[in-house]
Amino acid sequence: MSSSNPYPVTSFSLSGGLPVIARSRPGPEILAARLVIRGGSGADPQYRRGAHQLLAGTMTRGCGQLDADALADLVEGAGAALRAEAHEDSLVLGLKCAATDTPDLLPLLLAMVRRPLLAPDQVAIERQLNLQTLQRQKEDPYQLAHDQLLRLLYGEGPYGHDPLGVEGDLEAISTDLLAELAAGLGRQGAVLVLSGTLPNNLQALLESSLEGHPWPTHQPMASPAEEPTNPDQGLSASPAGDLMALEQDTEQLVLMLGCPTVPLGHPDALPLRLLQTHLGLGMSSRLFVVMREERGLAYDVGVSLPARCGAAPFVMHLSTSADRAEEATACLLEEWQRLLEEPLDSAALELARAKYIGQDAMGRQTCAQIAERLALVLSHGLPSDHVERCLARAADLDGAALQQAARRWLPQASLSLVGPASALAPATAAWQAAGGIDLSRSRSLA
């Protein structure tokens, strides 16, 4: 295996096909386990947005012979952490425990998936909690801007909603639907990764927790290649696309500028990752220097590019005072345009590469991080040395290659605004002056 991990790696399949990869790691006697099952909130049925998160939450509320209280007693009694949640592309179950408790707790991961109780009273509690969380999240202007951006970028598509769901839909999700979704878990593949102090009888322990009923699943497969949004790479006059604005009585205006790009396994994911690193990672990053250090426009500024099996969103974000709204909008747009028009110079590219390599070590500090990162690439159908391959490939990419990827995937961006009317007006004006379209206006006229 990779040179970065000299310790033994075990891998095998459970009956039915679940691939298991276990990396031994000395240090504190801890076990971290991560089970990733393809099919998350992006696979929520129509008008049932939030179903996968509701299923995941309910899985922690009873499985096999253990009702909700007994399961919580077992986990909390061992001082362990056991979680299940829906991400966009998968259900993720995580366990962290003292190594001595592994025999009691590790089997729960498979029991939760294969034998969830889905008791109606527990579904009701979990549903109510999710509804309350959705309501409370509206207090956060960043959350509002993010939800609005998802609608702009993905509409009714798989990534158009928060994994928690949508209020009306959540109320309509039946226990029968959850049972149906639970029965289908694993059809699109799944993988279990462990890191830390491993038990001697790992395979037997996991096998016995299936209780003689093999779980039909398999190694997840890679996403099919996407067609570029801008194959001819011709540049339009401005990258300004659609805009949506939401008025809130806040001091600051939140701006999120983004567009959908590529899956993690796409060849262009690496150049886009290097651009994200250049623009938004660390205090030497371009946006931090230009918008915060040189202009004092914002405290929080950054760029996100989450790993996705589909078209991952590339998003620049910041929040600024109402009286700087126009400058901030114009400046963000200028930086987006710069990605398309200018290749990174060699110093900037070198710095981005160094940060990208540094990030890899930052993500290998704990057993849980090691399990998480390996499970992520395997769940995307990528080889276990995907990260090492990317690190090697990064050395060969030049500024022109990054610019070409930007032109293919970032030709036009949408802007989500949340803030006071006094900020929305100048920000919208700056957007329209650059050729962008205000959808919130056309929508209210319709």
Add this chain to the structure above:
Amino acid sequence: MPSPSRCCGPLLPGLERPNRRVLANGAELVSLDLAEAPLVCLDFWCRAGSVFETGSESGMAHFLEHMVFKGSHSLAAGEFDRRIEALGGSSNAATGFDDVHYHVLIPPQAAPEALELLLDLVLEPRLEEDAFAMERQVVLEELAQSEDQPEEVAVQHLLAMACPGHAYGLPILGRREALHAHQPEAMAAFHRRLYGGGRCVVALAGALAGTDLEARAAEGSLASLAPLDGSPPLEPLRVKPGEGRLELPRLEAARLLMAWGQPPARDLRGVMGGDLATSLLAEGRRSRLVARLREQLQLVESVDLDLHPMECGSLALLEAVCDPEDLPAVRATIQTVWEEVMAEPVQAAEWSRVRRLVTNSYRFGMEAPGNVAGLIGTGHLWGRYGSLEAPLEAIDTWDPETLRAEALASLDPRRAAVLEAVPA
């Protein structure tokens, strides 16, 4: 083998007592080797939190932390970040009530250079006028961003109620008018007054084997710091019980916030007792408050209760999220649950549960160099030189009966500062 008094196995194998070295000027070095860590954490700690501000210095400790990154005598603005990140590292800083720290995570081979950069940066800030004016804007944006989160506004209001006349009741970010009035000279004076030998510690944790970091740190700019001592004793915190109500725009759910005074951080036994007691009440679905309020009565979306260890006196802070009309029922239930806890001995299963939750949470934190550097850095900064096992040994000094009589008794709801925050 686990010692018989312990409830769980030896999760901290091979961790030595941290190495300690005191320089002639009083500055301290503390280090711990973590062989498996892929990185080294360099963590500079200084007793220069907001508690050391005078009235007119409101927000100065935090503003200075920002200004430090704007360059030093030998580093241009932005040069530190660029060089650290080019070495594959990352850096950040945080200002608290008691102390401030600046930390770097870096691959071992680059750690010596990074250490030199970090000490240059922190010990000799430039504080140039133009950069000062620009960074003031950034701090004001940070303040505005925090004021746009109604929950943060509510917590600040609770602290002001609970800690009247104490620095813990004042915002670390500072008052807006004070921030507008600050000048570089006053900040330089603040730095001279507080950033000196005897008030600072450099903590090193991670893959240290084969580096000579300690020796380098002992020779560089750290050794040339002016010795400082005789800082005035910190003012003990006395939490004022009382009740308040606050209407907040943009709040979607009501918050019940409560604050209790708890033993200061130097009282390790007291702090671990506070951890055990708060875990018994609100850590996990089977804890008393979560089980009753959320799972059984379904009155709250969440209820959290955490101990925040601090030097003048720790705070236990409770937050419950609920419908505004349920606030009276939530408060009454908290009172009832506390009375039930006080009326009956803690049973063996519950006692074992809270011990394991607290010990595992401490031990799980021992993997990452950043956590370990923070732990040994802040401990040594405030004169606590115990081994890493000391918190676990302190847990073993408690039993169900003393926990009830001391730690749980101190969480009497009638002794808390209580704030109801409701949507305007």
